[in-house]
Amino acid sequence: MAADMLVKLYELPEDAEIIGRMEAQGVTIRRALVPELSAIAAWIEPRFGKGWVAEATAGIMRQPVTCWIAHEGEKLLGFACHDATMKGFFGPTGVDEEARGRGIGHALLIRTLIDMRDQGYAYGIIGGAGPMGFYEKSVGAIAIPDSSPGIYSGMLPLQRP
8 A cells, every 4th residue: 555645735726727627628526416426436336446435425425525526517537535534634536547637636636635725624644645646746745654554554455346
């Protein structure tokens, strides 16, 4: 498992330009709605597994909802959550393989981290950060020493797709 990473939320840029780029592509980034839970879960499971479904469910069931989605019309393209497994943690997040390379993951990351900042966090933790270079480049995240496996230590095995 990858290390956790730390992000200074108070230094994030506003997301208007990023959201504008998404809108120009016909992609909407918005907070998920609770009635969409089953559709989102059904989309996540074959792509990312049951573990991420559980985490996204936790984010969708919070008030306010802490799961953001990207969609093009009725087609779901990606999601990102925070405060799902632990308070102050960003993730899980994922973008459909066919939609990658369009900036959707970056837009979801920024929008979700700004939501964390707006809810009073100064720092965010990216738990078990997979693409560490992406997070370093996108938001200046830094690895937290000796943080692997971190909160995930001793966890029951996840079922992967």
